[in-house]
Amino acid sequence: MPPTRVQADWPTRFQPPAAPDFRPISPQYLELKNMSQRKARLPSLPAVCWTSHVPMRDVTGRYRLPPGDYLIIPSTSYPMEESSFTLRIFTEKAHKFLEIDDEIRADMRPLQRIPDEKEFEQTFLKLAGPDKQIDAAKLQEILNKVTAKRSQLKTDGFGLELCQKIIQHFDRSKTGKLTLPEFKYLWSKIKEWEAVFIKYDVDFSGTMNIHEMQLALDAAGFHLNHQLRETITSKYRDRSLMINFDSFLSCMVQLEAIFRQCQAYDKTGAGMITMTQKEWLELATLT
Numbered sequence: 001m002p003p004t005r006v007q008a009d010w011p012t013r014f015q016p017p018a019a020p021d022f023r024p025i026s027p028q029y030l031e032l033k034n035m036s037q038r039k040a041r042l043p044s045l046p047a048v049c050w051t052s053h054v055p056m057r058d059v060t061g062r063y064r065l066p067p068g069d070y071l072i073i074p075s076t077s078y079p080m081e082e083s084s085f086t087l088r089i090f091t092e093k094a095h096k097f098l099e100i101d102d103e104i105r106a107d108m109r110p111l112q113r114i115p116d117e118k119e120f121e122q123t124f125l126k127l128a129g130p131d132k133q134i135d136a137a138k139l140q141e142i143l144n145k146v147t148a149k150r151s152q153l154k155t156d157g158f159g160l161e162l163c164q165k166i167i168q169h170f171d172r173s174k175t176g177k178l179t180l181p182e183f184k185y186l187w188s189k190i191k192e193w194e195a196v197f198i199k200y201d202v203d204f205s206g207t208m209n210i211h212e213m214q215l216a217l218d219a220a221g222f223h224l225n226h227q228l229r230e231t232i233t234s235k236y237r238d239r240s241l242m243i244n245f246d247s248f249l250s251c252m253v254q255l256e257a258i259f260r261q262c263q264a265y266d267k268t269g270a271g272m273i274t275m276t277q278k279e280w281l282e283l284a285t286l287t
Contacts, residue, residue, distance in 0.1 A: 102218075124184070134177060216248070217229065
């Protein structure tokens, strides 16, 4: 859960199902815009009150705190375990209580993994059709063959519909197929996202739980708020609440396309866009 901000100089009574601690925070901490930055700073924050985990449905505590801004951090029985809870705060005076959330933005950085030009072109020409382009059926074949060789990636197989969607997002020439430059850019992004998936699959399951997915999104350059992260993970997870590699890749492709399109519409860089009906419909087709 993202940290919570509470300003208090009074006894505080709360009833979460998991015991939190209180950590005073500085204005500099509040200015941090993404989850990874705040997580890195957490160890440097002194704990004002530390309570051990109690496996009970209802946990109540009473505290007197000096004036300031504090983080309340709920815990679970085991690391990276998902849980829902209700946090109630009763105070003698009015207080400000809010969830510190991420700013929605994307780091549209240049490619980090660029394949060898000559070798990649030779491989592409072997795979492409007579028109020197790759269609959805060929992309499906390539992705399924490559991921089948990666024991650390669990997939349900790349379907034709997903491959058509991928081509739609990366087909700048609007031919329904990928040329050499377009396929090269797509493949470089896939290798970057594969590296992120493997790095943040910390339990080596070949899939991602919700916590791992949140960290992977941030590492991939997609900084989303809590509500949007919940929506994304709910859309792509399976019945076991896990996200496999083909779903992860589908998510990355969609986010890349949406942020790139919004960035193109944001002429002034203000973070707000005005669209015509046609532009809105074009953006809606990406979701």
